[in-house]
Amino acid sequence: MQIGKPHEAITRICQASAESVEVRGRDLCSDLMGRLSFTEYFYLLLTGREPTDNQRYFLDLLLIAIAEHGIMPTVAAARMTLAADPDSLQGALAAGLLGCGPVLVGTSERCGKLLAEAQARVTVGEDAKLVAVAMLQDIRKAGGKLPGFGHPVHRPTDPRAERILELADARGVSGPHTAMAQNFRAAAAEVWGKPLVMNVSMPIAAVLLDLGFPIATIKAVPLLARAGGLLAHLAEEQQNPIGFTLAAHAEAAVNYRNDEDDS
Structure with missing residues (x-):
């Protein structure tokens, strides 16, 4: 039984034969290998086009900006998984990536949707x-959290966010979405009554949108970046294990209370 309307099944990404591999209409071996960097190849895979110089430059920049941030919960999950199953590198990587949601790492996608909604309203006058x-008043009245703002470590500014904005200005790629991100910064201070830290997620989304990345591809950038960071931690875990130490500290940090203690 098929769910949904029947349609022709099509992929535009890749096909392989005994003699060749074709990716996005290009021969992998004779055209792409040795000519494109992995960043350029990733852009081609996502969009079907080869990047401009600025698209490649900023995709590189953003991947570097978000790849690593210390012993984050996603890293702890990955390391503890590898400690429990040393032969499952892929399982440990998956454990880390599964934690990349709207609170950690995946916030850029929400920022992109917010920026696109705001820009659509500006476009009509x-x-x-x-x-x-x-928009920020509506979010606060609803008791929601403002994506792309706030950080437990970086205060009063997130140096990664500021560097992205600085380079976007320097290379002339700052456009309406980057401008809207700055408007959100000013509006956040007004609506919340105090300055809020713009974290790295907001300029990631703004710059990607100004460079023509589709909204659907925004989350792919931090996911790919964090995969690299997680693999580095897992390589270290194999040589210098701390996964069980992390688990022991987590257990020690939590107090057990019997239900009868609350009665």
Whole structure:
């Protein structure tokens, strides 16, 4: 039984034969291997096009910006999984990536949707600064969290975010979405009554959108980046295991309380 409407099954990414591998209409061996960097190849895989110089430059930059941030919960999960099953590198990597959601790592996708919604309103004639204030007021009234703002470590600014914005200006790629991110920064201070730290997720989304990346591809960038960081931690875990130490500290940090203690 087929669920949904029947349609022709098509992929535009790759096909392989005994003699060759074709990727996005290009021969992998004779055209792509030895000519493209992995960053350029990743862009081609995602979009079907080869990147411009700025698209390649900033994709490289953003992958570096988000790949590593210390012993994050995703890293702890990956390391503890490898400690429990040393032969399952792929399982440990998957354990880490499964934690990349809207609280950690995956926030850029939510930022992209927020920026796109705001820019759509500006396109039909609304004032950009007023749009930013109105949208953030709605989020706060609903008790929601503002994606792309706040950080437990980086205060008063996230140095990664500021560097991305600085280079976007320097290379002339800052466009309407980057401008809207700055409007959100000002509006956040007004709506919350204090400055909020713009974290790395907001400029990642803004720059990607200004460079023509589809919204659906935004989350792929931090996921690929964190896969690299996780693999580095797992390589270290194999040589210098700390997974069980992390688990022991987690157990020690939590107090057990019997249900009768609350009665």
